[in-house]
Amino acid sequence: MRELLRGLYGAGPVLVAGPCSAESEGQVVKTALALAKLGIKVFRAGLWKPRTHPGGFEGVGAQGLAWLQHVKHETSMLVSTEVATAEHVSQALEAGIDILWIGARTTSNPFAVQQIADALQGHAVPVLVKNPMNPDLELWIGAMQRLAAAGVKHIGAIHRGFTPSTTHEHYRNSPRWDIAIELKQRYPELCILCDPSHMSGRRELVGELSRQALTMGFDGLFIESHCNPEDALSDAAQQLTPAALAQMLEQLHPRHGEETSEELEQLRQRIDECDRELVGLLARRMSIVREIGHYKQRHQVPVVQTSRFNTVLRQAIELARAEGMSEAFITAVMHAIHEEAVRQQI
Ligand code: PEP
Numbered sequence: 001m002r003e004l005l006r007g008l009y010g011a012g013p014v015l016v017a018g019p020c021s022a023e024s025e026g027q028v029v030k031t032a033l034a035l036a037k038l039g040i041k042v043f044r045a046g047l048w049k050p051r052t053h054p055g056g057f058e059g060v061g062a063q064g065l066a067w068l069q070h071v072k073h074e075t076s077m078l079v080s081t082e083v084a085t086a087e088h089v090s091q092a093l094e095a096g097i098d099i100l101w102i103g104a105r106t107t108s109n110p111f112a113v114q115q116i117a118d119a120l121q122g123h124a125v126p127v128l129v130k131n132p133m134n135p136d137l138e139l140w141i142g143a144m145q146r147l148a149a150a151g152v153k154h155i156g157a158i159h160r161g162f163t164p165s166t167t168h169e170h171y172r173n174s175p176r177w178d179i180a181i182e183l184k185q186r187y188p189e190l191c192i193l194c195d196p197s198h199m200s201g202r203r204e205l206v207g208e209l210s211r212q213a214l215t216m217g218f219d220g221l222f223i224e225s226h227c228n229p230e231d232a233l234s235d236a237a238q239q240l241t242p243a244a245l246a247q248m249l250e251q252l253h254p255r256h257g258e259e260t261s262e263e264l265e266q267l268r269q270r271i272d273e274c275d276r277e278l279v280g281l282l283a284r285r286m287s288i289v290r291e292i293g294h295y296k297q298r299h300q301v302p303v304v305q306t307s308r309f310n311t312v313l314r315q316a317i318e319l320a321r322a323e324g325m326s327e328a329f330i331t332a333v334m335h336a337i338h339e340e341a342v343r344q345q346i
């Protein structure tokens with residue numbers, strides 16, 4: 001998938017853009033013509049819309065396939081749409097849709113993914129797989145494995161964030177970059193795009209998330225753009241006009257420089273040295289932990305002392321904050337250290 005999409009954009013980031021939903025032939029074609037002028041090579045538009053509540057706009061369905069064919073013919077862009085059932089797959093393939101994607105709600109359901117995979121057997125169409133709604137990397141990987149097992153050759157991933165744990169979060173979906181980063185570490189060759197539109201839920205935040213994604217080394221962006229976002233029938237708040245998208249893209253400074261240089265190598269050597277010291281320090285800490293373990297054994301003191309750990313954690317948070325590190329980070333580190341310390345004492 002990476003060669004296929006990167007091949008379209010050369011050194012720059014892969015850009016897939018288009019409206020959340022295809023609403024009318026006029027809206028689809030007008031948006032597509034404007035996006036093609038910006039150099040967008042892959043158009044997106046949802047025909048079958050999985051909505052959280054019934055009664056919302058559920059997409060125009062198969063009648064929109066002809067509109068996408070029209071876009072393809074008029075602009076030479078590749079066209080893509082979301083499929084959620086085997087029937088969607090066969091209709092999309094028959095209409096010559098170039099790229100399919102599986103939405104977050106569908107990725108969450110292995111039965112649905114398997115039916116889609118079965119319908120894709122023997123076809124060469126590339127498929128992008130959005131992460132599931134919940135932060136479950138295995139479920140995301142499992143969906144891609146089902147497609148691979150069905151013979152799908154070009155598979156890519158779209159990170160669109162996860163259902164937030166509270167309604168007070170800044171973004172519509174929690175970015176949880178750590179999950180996408182782990183996916184990249186486990187499958188370095190996998191093409192991973194970021195969908196900052198669904199992740200942010202608000203058009204004014206799309207630029208910042210796009211910048212972060214490209215800074216981290218995502219292959220590209222999957223963005224919602226509508227010729228008249230205020231009147232969009234779905235996701236009105238997060239869509240950008242093609243003009244606003246152009247402005248946003250201009251402000252991005254995608255990174256595609258050399259991955260090594262003498263300067264970088266020297267900095268990496270310093271990091272390696274820090275890591276050696278860090279592990280040495282942890283080993284020293286663990287040896288004291290074991291001495292404490294022996295003391296506790298001699299004096300019948302239970303291993304886990306919650307109040308002591310809370311004090312240790314509080315001190316560490318204070319020190320780390322003063323050094324510009326986040327509370328969440330140091331908390332995770334101290335919990336990991338404590339877990340190992342308990343393991344060494346039992
Ligand atoms: C979409 O891309 O229009 C969509 C429905 O997104 P998601 O599956 O990420 O919610």
Ligand code: MN
Nearest residue numbers: 020224234235
């Ligand atoms: Mn949408």
